[in-house]
Amino acid sequence: MKNKLLSGIVLFMMSVTAMAQQSFSTPGQATDALVSAIGTQNETAMSNLLGENWRDFLPPEGVDPDAVDRFLRDWKVRHDTVVDGETAHLVVGDSSWQLPIPAIKTASGWQFDIQQAAEEIQxxxxxxxxxxxxxxxxxxxxxxxxxxxxxxxxxxxxxxxxxxxxxxxxxxxxxxxxxxxxxxxxxxxxxxxxxxxxxxxxxxxxxxxxxxxxxxxxxxxxxxxxxxxxxxxxxxxxxxxxxxxxxxxxxxxxxxxxxxxxx
The missing domain is CATH 3.30.700 (Glycoprotein, Type 4 Pilin)
Incomplete structure (x- = not known):
């Protein structure tokens, strides 16, 4: 009985760990990781960075692939992570287009808050x-x-x-x-x-x-x-x-x- 209880606790801890969003020591590390996940279309990495329900915040028809290509091209042209207090945004390209999803400073480090971006995305x-x-x-x-x-x-x-x-x-x-x-x-x-x-x-x-x-x-x-x-x-x-x-x-x-x- 004791072993079953311990096994259950371990499984629960593993589940909580899997659901926790990834944090970074600097906002620049966070935005670089997100760009890498977008560029490689890594669904697992996106979930780790934005949360498992990140797709719920996207438009019903999803993201336009052409828009993703433009974003990646603009990022190569120029990119910067602009920090304002405990919030940071990635801006890319000559026109300084701003990614709507902010990175925020938490107790565990910098991580993305897609809920804050919901209104701007819409x-x-x-x-x-x-x-x-x-x-x-x-x-x-x-x-x-x-x-x-x-x-x-x-x-x-x-x-x-x-x-x-x-x-x-x-x-x-x-x-x-x-x-x-x-x-x-x-x-x-x-x-x-x-x-x-x-x-x-x-x-x-x-x-x-x-x-x-x-x-x-x-x-x-x-x-x-x-x-x-x-x-x-x-x-x-x-x-x-x-x-x-x-x-x-x-x-x-x-x-x-x-x-x-x-x-």
Whole structure:
């Protein structure tokens, strides 16, 4: 019985040790270790540095591989660990881009606190999603112009009916020219949207229009956007009713709540 109890205590201690985050004597050692883990895609090292639940703090679709490549390239160009009291941040590249995850000084040394980064990570993700939505609306205008050149009319739907080319996107056969709009507007999982946004074509007597709104207000985006054939994007904050208000629009119409987005 005694041996079983001791074995249980040992296993518990081993579990606690495995779950403890790695600490370093200097913040620079901590940031160097994190860059090494990112560069080698070492999941175990990432868990040791950030905690076993670190993925819970990332965007639902994960981190863009291109963004990781840019970060590693910028780190090689220039990097510095900026210390402010008991908090330190890694900055990289000529533009001094700051990693949102801080290293903090604890009793055991410097370690990362990804919980402190949660709000900043979400804020940055919302910003990226909103920029992607704006770019997608400009792509929609280009696609409608291409569709009109082929059909002498504007498309009334985003995704074509099965076996037809009555929308802006259709699966291209081998050797066939691609559709005016790419497959990003046709997500594999219905309802997931594109970079946190959903899109709908709006009637417009002068041509064509589209509205975009966040899949989850405050989580994947804040602003809703609208565009027509003039290729100018306008934005408004529909609040928590973004889905209902965007779906309720019956035509392209700008009231005083819609403001132009700076080009």
């Amino acid at each position: 804020t940055r993700e919302i910003g990226r999603n909103e920029l992607a939505a704006i770019e997608a609306l400009h792509a929609y205008v280009d696609a409608q112009q291409s569709y009109y050149a082929m059909n002498q009319k504007y498309a009334q739907k985003i995704v074509s009916s099965a076996g037809k080319k009555d929308g802006l996107y259709w699966p291209a056969e081998p050797g066939e020219a691609p559709s005016p709009l790419g497959p990003a507007f046709s997500p594999k999982e219905p309802g997931t949207g594109y970079h946190g946004y959903r899109f709908r074509i709006l009637p417009d007597s002068n041509g064509f229009a589209m509205v975009a709104w966040p899949v989850s207000y405050g989580q994947t985006g804040v602003m809703s956007f609208m565009i027509n054939q003039d290729d100018k994007v306008y934005q408004t904050n529909f609040g928590s009713d973004s889905e209902q208000k965007a779906q309720a629009l019956t035509a392209y119409h700008l009231d005083k709540s819609w403001q132009p987005v700076a080009p």
